[in-house]
Each structure stands twice: as structure tokens, then as C-alpha cells.
Amino acid sequence: MTDSSFDSPENGTSRRDFLVLGALAGAALLLPSLPASAAFGYGDTRHLRFLEELQNLQADFFTKAALSATNDGLSEREMNIFNLIAKQDAEQARWFAKARQRYGIAAFDKSYTSNLSVSRVTPEYHYPRNTFQTRAEMFARAIEIKETAVGAFHGVVIRASDDKIVESVASLAGVQNRHLAALKELSGQNPLTAYVEATTPRAAANKLTAYKFKSEALD
Amino acid sequence: MEKFESLSRRETLVKGALALGAVAALPTLSLAQNEAAPAAAPAPTPLAASDLEIVRFALTLERLEAAFYAQVLGAHGTRAYLSGRHLTLAQEIGAAENAHVAALEAVLRNAGAEVPAAQEFSFPNNVFVSPVAFSWFAYTLEEIGVRAYLGAVGKIRSQAVKEAAASIYGAEARHVALLRLNSGNMTAPHYFESPLSAEQVQSLIAPYLK
Numbered sequence: 246m247t248d249s250s251f252d253s254p255e256n257g258t259s260r261r262d263f264l265v266l267g268a269l270a271g272a273a274l275l276l277p278s279l280p281a282s283a284a285f286g287y288g289d290t291r292h293l294r295f296l297e298e299l300q301n302l303q304a305d306f307f308t309k310a311a312l313s314a315t316n317d318g319l320s321e322r323e324m325n326i327f328n329l330i331a332k333q334d335a336e337q338a339r340w341f342a343k344a345r346q347r348y349g350i351a352a353f354d355k356s357y358t359s360n361l362s363v364s365r366v367t368p369e370y371h372y373p374r375n376t377f378q379t380r381a382e383m384f385a386r387a388i389e390i391k392e393t394a395v396g397a398f399h400g401v402v403i404r405a406s407d408d409k410i411v412e413s414v415a416s417l418a419g420v421q422n423r424h425l426a427a428l429k430e431l432s433g434q435n436p437l438t439a440y441v442e443a444t445t446p447r448a449a450a451n452k453l454t455a456y457k458f459k460s461e462a463l464d
Numbered sequence: 465m466e467k468f469e470s471l472s473r474r475e476t477l478v479k480g481a482l483a484l485g486a487v488a489a490l491p492t493l494s495l496a497q498n499e500a501a502p503a504a505a506p507a508p509t510p511l512a513a514s515d516l517e518i519v520r521f522a523l524t525l526e527r528l529e530a531a532f533y534a535q536v537l538g539a540h541g542t543r544a545y546l547s548g549r550h551l552t553l554a555q556e557i558g559a560a561e562n563a564h565v566a567a568l569e570a571v572l573r574n575a576g577a578e579v580p581a582a583q584e585f586s587f588p589n590n591v592f593v594s595p596v597a598f599s600w601f602a603y604t605l606e607e608i609g610v611r612a613y614l615g616a617v618g619k620i621r622s623q624a625v626k627e628a629a630a631s632i633y634g635a636e637a638r639h640v641a642l643l644r645l646n647s648g649n650m651t652a653p654h655y656f657e658s659p660l661s662a663e664q665v666q667s668l669i670a671p672y673l674k
Contacts, residue, residue: 276656277618329651336655399634403627408618412659415617415630419610419657422634423641427651430642437556437638443627 277412279344285407290348291463292401295446296414297341298368298459299394304338305370306390306456307331313377323380323431327387330424337417371457384432391425393452399443511575512621519571519625520580521662522616522632525609526564528669531585532605533558539592549646550595554602557639564632571625584674596647603643608660608668609636615659 311324311331319327375382398418405411429436450460511519536554540546546554572579590597613633620626641651660668 275658277614277659326645326651333652333655340655395634399627399630402617402630403623411626412614412618415614415633416656416659418630419614419633419637420652420655422637423652426638426641427645430645436642437560437635443630 276340277416278409279347279413280407280409285405285410289405289407289410292405292410292414292446293341293344293348295450295460295463296398296401296417297338297345299397299449299453300334300338300341301368302370302453302456302458303334303390303394304331305368306372307334307387309372309377310383310387313383315380315383316378317380319380326424326427326431330387330391330428333420333424337420340417368459369457371455373455384428388425388428388432388434390453390456391421391428393444393449395421395425396442396444397446397449400445400449403443404445510577511571511625515620515622515625516572516575516577518616518620518629519568519575519577521665522613522629523565523568523572523580524583525612525665525669526561526568527583528585528672529605529609530558530561530565531583532587532591532602533561535585535587536592536598536602543593545593546595546598550599553642553646554598557602557606557643560635560639564635567628567632571628585672586674587672599643599647603640603647603649606636606640606643608665610640610657611660612662612665614657615661615665 307327308331311327372386376386377383395418398414398421402411402415402418405414426436446463447460450458450463454460510516533554536546537558540551540554569579588597588601591601592598610633613629613636617626617629617633620629637657645651
């Protein structure tokens, strides 16, 4: 495009095209559907259970972060991001719980009863004492947890066998990437240079043991 | 990384080339291009036809995005209409998109497939004069990229291409988040991304293909 074209209102793509793009891009927002029945293998079952545990941990951490009042305070924009992440991680955790119930996934995991009407005891996680006391400490923990989560989600995307599970997990992974970018941007880190390596669920679980993460879904 | 132990050398090279592109930094561009150097490359082993189709389609999208940022930065050179984080994002994301283009072209060459000729694109005039229009168009374009990769990821057969596509997909999602965050919009409007089919993506980008 030449510079002279900028001054011509008749030239190039019209305002109508611009609006069409926006309208279409916003259409049909749907989470990819999961398989109708649990025809997938044990490996994929473990993937789903592991990510549910991961989302339980994230929802717990970010809820505490959103409710905390650090000594040095957070800006409104930062508080909004922590609130958003807490809400969306909780939504993702609920999605995984529903998937587990849909497929009757219980027998593989000693933490679950085969009676799906019985609720599971909510896991209790542990965070270092200073985690929620200062902005810097809270961002550092948040980024560590979120980076691990992104790596784990990517790891499941490339390891899951069922195509529909791949799509569904990738759908949630995209939002995890958005969260990570926002946290890094707000904390002053460069969010574009960091390459997030896909990791195995076991490696991710090992990184999170300090928070009393339950890795039994992988046993 | 246990799943990759069985990957062929060619698959590993494909994965490496794409992953380098996903790192989104200019220095990796030359590395990604070097992956395609005939003297060092092993004999090409074709990817599945469906995977090649996906890579070619992804290349069109990445070229579209790269052209957008290049034209924006060209316009900014003339009229200095971007400032602060808008400008650095255009520079940094533009560099990332260039790296994605180089990496996808390298994948095609490594697979012994023809790299499509360069394409030309045109964009709405106001994205070259208004920071608000630039920002809105940029994150809408990136959003289409995210949803296009998501629509394709379950259909990819090559493990190496799948890993690399997942990596680029993550990078595109981070681009959207940054563009939205820095224009005062909600970083992630939903707790999930929503896929688009190739046909839907084609119809969305058609107005910008010359």
C-alpha cells in the first residue's frame, strides 16, 4: 500500500469490510465438544484428571490472590486481571469436573469414590508465607504457577490421543496463554520473548509439589 | 518428552524449525531459514497431504499478519501515529509473525513441498492513521489466527507439526492478550477459545487478499 492511498477515503478496504470482520470474528463462540462417550484410553483419562487437579490449584491460588491485600497494593488494572484469572480458572476447573462426571471417571483415582453423588473433599494447598504480602512476591508465584500450567496444557495437547480432547484442551490452553501474557506484562517482564516449552504432566506436577499439589491422578 | 523419542530426524527438524519461529524473535529468523539449507537437510520425507494443506493455510495467515505489521510500521515511519506500547507491540509482534512465516516456509521446504509464491494484501485505510483502529484490527486479526489454529490442531497427523502448531497457537493467544490489555479491553472475554473452520477463516480474510 502506498502512502498516497491513506488519504483517499474511497481506496482500499471499506468500512463495511472492517465491520464484517468484527461481526464474523465474534460469531459462533463455542467450546469444542468432547467425545460423546469415554471411548478414549486411560492415558487421556489421566490427562483430564491431571488438568482438573491443576485447575483446582490455580483457581485456589488466584482466588486468594484476588482477595488479598498486599502491603504495597495493586493497581486497579492488576486487581482486575487477578479477578479475571480467578474467575476463569474456576470455570475451567468446573468444566473438567463436569467432564469427569460425564464419563464416570472415578475408578482410576483413589481420591474419588465411584459414587458420583458424593462430593470430594476440596484439596488444601499450601503457599509460602510471604506469597500474598507483597506485589512482587505475588506476581512471582502467579507467573511460576501459570507458566507451569501453560506448559502442562501444551504437553497434554501434543500427547492426548483423542482428537476432540486435543481440541478441547487446546481451547482452554489458549486462555492460559492469555493469562500468562497479562501477568508478565503487568509485572514488567517481556511477555513475548519467553518460549513456553510443552512439558509432561509429571514434570509439571513435580514443580507444583511445594504447593501440596495432588499428583495422584498420574499414579 | 517421552513421546518424542520415537520421532524421526526429519520430524525433529520440522519441530525445531517451527518451535524456533514460535520463539518470536528476529535472531531466530535466520536460524529457521538455515534449517532449510539444502546442504544440511536430510532427504525430504513428505508430510501427509492434509498436514501440508494445514501448513500452507497457516502460512497464508502468518503472511497476512506479517504484512499487516510491516505496513503499519511503514505508515508509522511516515506519520508517526503510534506511540508507547502500541508501537513496541507492533514491532515485537511483527517480528514474531515474520519468524512464524520463515518457520512455516522451512517446514514446507523440509517436507519437499513447494512454498507458495509471496502474496499481496491490503488493509483498511484507517488502521494506518488511527491508533485505536490499529489496535482493534490487530487483535481481531490475531484472534482469527488463534481460532484458525485451534480449528486445525485436532486434525494434524504429524506429531512434530502438532507440537509446533500448539506452540505458535500459544504465541498468537499471547499476542491477542497483549493487544487487548493495552487497548483497555478485557484480556480474555471467555474461559475458552473458540475454533473456526478453514472455510470460515477464508471468508474472514478474503477482503484483505489482493
